[in-house]
Amino acid sequence: MSGKNENHPSGRRNFFKLLTAGGAGFVLSPIVASAPVEAAEKMPQAKPATNIQDALKFPRNANSMPGLFPGAVTRVNHSGCIQDKAIQQKAVDQMLTAAMLNLTGKKSVKKAWRKFVSPDDIIGLKVNPVAGKLLTTSHELVKAVIAQLETAGIPRKNIVIWDRREMELHETGFLPENYPGITISGTEQKDAKGSFFDTNGKLYGEGMIDKEWFYWADVEGSYDEYTMPYMVNGGKHSYYTKICTKQVTKIINLPILKNAGGSVTLCLKNLSYGAISNTGRLHEKLWHDSVAEICAFPPIRDKVVLNIVDGLIGCYNGGPAANPQFICQYNLLLAGTDPVAVDRIGLNIVSQKRIEMKLQKEEAPAASLFLKRAEELGLGIGDNSRINLKTIDLA
Amino acid sequence: MRNYLIPVFLILFSISQPRTAFSQLLTNDQLPGLKIEKEGHYDGTSLYGYIDGGSTLYFEYGFERLVVQEVTFQNEKLTIEYYRMKSSVGAFGIYSINTFQCQAADQFGMTDCENQYQIQLFTGHHYLSVVNATGTPAAQNASALLTRKLKEILPAEEGLILPAQFGPSTNQLTGKLKFIRGELGLQNGLPDWSGYFEGVKNFNLWFWQTQTDGKDFRQAHITFDSPGDLDNFLHNTSLIASGDGWTSKEGQADKWVVKKIGENTILVVVR
Numbered sequence: 001m002s003g004k005n006e007n008h009p010s011g012r013r014n015f016f017k018l019l020t021a022g023g024a025g026f027v028l029s030p031i032v033a034s035a036p037v038e039a040a041e042k043m044p045q046a047k048p049a050t051n052i053q054d055a056l057k058f059p060r061n062a063n064s065m066p067g068l069f070p071g072a073v074t075r076v077n078h079s080g081c082i083q084d085k086a087i088q089q090k091a092v093d094q095m096l097t098a099a100m101l102n103l104t105g106k107k108s109v110k111k112a113w114r115k116f117v118s119p120d121d122i123i124g125l126k127v128n129p130v131a132g133k134l135l136t137t138s139h140e141l142v143k144a145v146i147a148q149l150e151t152a153g154i155p156r157k158n159i160v161i162w163d164r165r166e167m168e169l170h171e172t173g174f175l176p177e178n179y180p181g182i183t184i185s186g187t188e189q190k191d192a193k194g195s196f197f198d199t200n201g202k203l204y205g206e207g208m209i210d211k212e213w214f215y216w217a218d219v220e221g222s223y224d225e226y227t228m229p230y231m232v233n234g235g236k237h238s239y240y241t242k243i244c245t246k247q248v249t250k251i252i253n254l255p256i257l258k259n260a261g262g263s264v265t266l267c268l269k270n271l272s273y274g275a276i277s278n279t280g281r282l283h284e285k286l287w288h289d290s291v292a293e294i295c296a297f298p299p300i301r302d303k304v305v306l307n308i309v310d311g312l313i314g315c316y317n318g319g320p321a322a323n324p325q326f327i328c329q330y331n332l333l334l335a336g337t338d339p340v341a342v343d344r345i346g347l348n349i350v351s352q353k354r355i356e357m358k359l360q361k362e363e364a365p366a367a368s369l370f371l372k373r374a375e376e377l378g379l380g381i382g383d384n385s386r387i388n389l390k391t392i393d394l395a
Numbered sequence: 396m397r398n399y400l401i402p403v404f405l406i407l408f409s410i411s412q413p414r415t416a417f418s419q420l421l422t423n424d425q426l427p428g429l430k431i432e433k434e435g436h437y438d439g440t441s442l443y444g445y446i447d448g449g450s451t452l453y454f455e456y457g458f459e460r461l462v463v464q465e466v467t468f469q470n471e472k473l474t475i476e477y478y479r480m481k482s483s484v485g486a487f488g489i490y491s492i493n494t495f496q497c498q499a500a501d502q503f504g505m506t507d508c509e510n511q512y513q514i515q516l517f518t519g520h521h522y523l524s525v526v527n528a529t530g531t532p533a534a535q536n537a538s539a540l541l542t543r544k545l546k547e548i549l550p551a552e553e554g555l556i557l558p559a560q561f562g563p564s565t566n567q568l569t570g571k572l573k574f575i576r577g578e579l580g581l582q583n584g585l586p587d588w589s590g591y592f593e594g595v596k597n598f599n600l601w602f603w604q605t606q607t608d609g610k611d612f613r614q615a616h617i618t619f620d621s622p623g624d625l626d627n628f629l630h631n632t633s634l635i636a637s638g639d640g641w642t643s644k645e646g647q648a649d650k651w652v653v654k655k656i657g658e659n660t661i662l663v664v665v666r
Contacts, residue, residue: 085530130447134526223440230444260448261582262589273448280443283451317583318493321449324512324526325495359495360586365593 048218048285052377055296063250064302065295066380067337068115071387073345074102074335078394082329087312091394092140092333096148098392099308099335113152116305116337117250123149124160124248124303128255128270129172135322136172137254141310141333145252146182156181162243164188164274165230187241187277188230196229205232209239209277210246215294221281232277239277244299251300253307253339257314257330259350262364265320266346267307267339268292268374271300288366292374295339301379307342309334316353328353340371340380341387347371348384420462420477426544432472433465455577456488457481459520471527471537475545478522483555484599488574490517492584493524500569505546508569511535514542519552560656561601561616575600594627596620615663625659 076099081091100112117123125145127137146159159182161174166186169175174184189204190196196203214237221234233239244251255270272294273279282290295301311330318326330349336342351363371382381387423429435445438460442450445461453461460479465472480486490506494515497508507516511530516523525542527534573584576599581589585602592598597620604613619625634641634653640661643651652664 133528223443226437226441227439227443230441230447261452261579262586263582265448279447280440280450283448317495319449321446323493325510327512354586357496362587364582364586365590366582 047289050218050286050289050293051214051216052289052293052296054216055293055298055301056377058298058302061302063305065300065304065337065339065378066341067305069103069337071338071341071381072103072336073338073341073387073389074099075345075389075391076102076333076335076394077331077391079331080395081312081331087138087140089140089143092138092312093144093147094394095333096141096144096308098394099333100148102390102392103335103337109148110152113148113154116252117149117152117154119153119155119158121154121249122158122160122247123154124162124243124251126251126253126255126270126274126304127161127163127169127174128274129163129168129174130165131256131258131320131322132168133172134324135256135258135313135315135327137256137310138312139173139178141254141308141312142174142179145254145308146179157183159183160185160243160248162186162241162248164241166190185243185247187243188232203229203232205229205277208242209233210242210299211239213240213245213297213299214238215240215276215290215297217282217286217290219281219285221278223280227280231280234278236281238279238282238294240297240299241275241277244275244303248303251304253304255307255309257309257311257332257334257346257350258319259316259326259354260320262351262354262360263367263370264343264347264350266309266343268295268343268370268379269320271295271304271339275300288369289373291370292377292379295374295379296377304339305337307334307336307339309342309346311346311349314350316350316357317359338380340374340382343374344368344371344382344384344387345389420464420475421466421541421545421548425548426468426541428469429541430467431464432467433463435461435463437461437463452492452579452583453478453480453489455579457485466541468541469533469537471529471534473528473534473538473541474524474526475541476524476526477545478524480520480522483520483553484574484576486520486522487517487555487568487572488576488580489522490515491568491573492575492580493522494569497569501567506566506568507542509535509539514538516542516546518546518549519554521549521552523549558601558616558618558660560662561603561614571604573600573602573604575602591628591631593631595624595631598624598628610666613663613665615665617661617663618657619659619661622659625661628661629653 076095078091078095081088097109104112104115106112129136161182162185163169164187166189169184169186187205187208198204209232216237220236221231223231223234253267253271255266258265268291272291276294311332311334314330315326316328334342334345347367354360375382423431437445442453442458442461457480459481462477464475494508497510499509501507505518512527514525523545525538527538575581575584581592599618601616634651635644640654650666654662656662
């Protein structure tokens with residue numbers, strides 16, 4: 001946890017002065033009077049321009065999204081994967097094995113994984129610790145993936161667990177002592193003293209971004225000194241992390257089954273906002289477009305070979321943060337090379353849960369806009385009728 | 396018709412406890428056995444550093460400051476998040492869309508929601524969340540004690556302001572009343588109405604839902620920023636002009652009655 005530690009002047013605005021019986025202006029009662037409310041803040045306006053055309057100039061290769069199995073999604077359910085609130089490692093191992101064999105059609109775990117990776121690859125496992133300990137990519141799934149990669153002949157030294165913020169990785173238990181021999185890396189970093197800056201006053205994060213690869217959008221990021229370490233840079237450029245552009249040769253994407261408002265934050269969101277700097281500016285006007293477009297650039301498009309959604313524990317509201325009352329046990333994994341198809345199936349599951357819980361009557365009208373954009377960019381298939389979903393029930 | 400300033404409730408609580416320097420939230424000496432393990436402060440856009448994309452919802456409601464404390468109390472690990480918002484409606488708005496199916500509500504003498512893993516509370520400009528890690532009775536009890544202490548030290552401020560000609564005749568607001576002022580609030584708090592606000596730039600929506608004779612009764616008070624926004628809303632809802640307002644077409648499942656009560660303000664009743 002970080003930030004500044006000083007007294008904060010309130011700076012609040014008084015819209016009106018209350019007249020009360022005792023002359024006091026402040027009360028603890030929830031309701032005291034009726035009056036007009038503060039003017040609303042601006043809603044999203046016209047869509048800003050981006051450099052997406054630059055991404056489309058790069059030729060695709062054999063690994064490019066949607067990968068080896070366009071439109072294919074394997075769902076594995078296991079009703080016993082969580083017992084006494086604890087995720088069961090053995091059950092997760094079984095679920096992952098079933099997912100990999102079903103998706104690839106192979107008879108062995110080794111052959112299944114070797115469809116995607118080789119011992120020469122440096123493999124990045126993109127986890128999602130942003131919501132903290134309550135709702136991170138589970139260690140059971142990460143350990144199952146690592147064990148199967150080892151079975152496939154991948155040495156531990158060739159595996160990198162990564163995300164945008166190294167400190168969040170550490171806070172959620174992605175530590176060297178828990179993952180011996182494996183590299184753990186984040187774009188935004190602090191040193192042992194808790195500083196984001198090196199002795200020259202330079203952000204550690206600056207050394208982690210690759211200025212040759214960027215997503216430009218006509219939206220300006222402007223941050224105070226406390227926010228900048230989390231954004232690395234302001235302005236209209238978001239730079240890709242060197243973890244993607246230089247460090248790893250393949251990426252296995254491990255998001256969590258979470259909602260984002262009426263939509264979801266799964267494969268594409270985990271990749272896009274996890275891989276670049278200066279994201280704060282994109283949320284309001286470009287959420288749907290940027291989630292898809294950032295994944296259309298080669299450092300992501302051509303390296304992500306597999307997506308495995310951790311749906312053991314997820315949430316159906318309050319996401320992407322972890323609001324305990326909305327956290328639930330989905331008891332499932334989703335696997336596929338096509339991030340758009342996997343996200344479409346994930347959105348179906350989350351929307352259904354929201355309907356069951358009476359949060360909404362039908363899928364939110366704008367929930368799938370990012371899928372539509374991703375499909376336009378050739379990243380995968382977002383149409384339910386064209387997705388080949390296979391479901392396996394293990395218990 | 397003008398909006399009036401009409402008092403709905405005027406319930407004052409005396410404030411007898413001494414106040415602490417509030418930027419600290421809790422300190423180790425305020426409860427026996429309390430230990431602050433970690434503390435973080437965020438204001439302005441630095442909220443991105445704490446919850447990244449989740450912060451945009453708080454910005455929509457007028458975020459001012461967050462204090463986070465991870466504490467150990469009665470051998471339980473608890474996380475306190477204290478959000479100070481720019482207005483009481485902003486604080487209530489965040490509270491109203493973050494609370495859901497409360498096991499107990501409005502128990503602490505103010506607007507609050509208790510669940511197995513979390514207690515949430517709204518008062519003045521404050522939105523508070525206390526999360527326990529295990530959900531056990533002992534953890535819930537520790538959370539409740541901590542929340543009571545926090546309630547004592549929260550600075551008293553003006554209460555929630557409801558618009559004229561609208562509003563519940565009760566202080567039991569949790570789970571019934573929502574305040575929404577933007578797209579993200581709609582997505583999180585009232586997603587089924589998102590479509591009605593397409594093309595609407597600015598609005599303030601109060602939404603009150605109860606049940607009468609087993610049937611839903613919904614009332615909304617909506618103030619738009621411009622006549623164009625009001626027109627867009629009416630277009631999206633497919634309402635037809637009727638007398639001094641609008642109503643839903645024959646045969647629709649929900650019966651809407653809408654009246655214009657201000658220049659760009661309407662009152663909606665849905666049965």
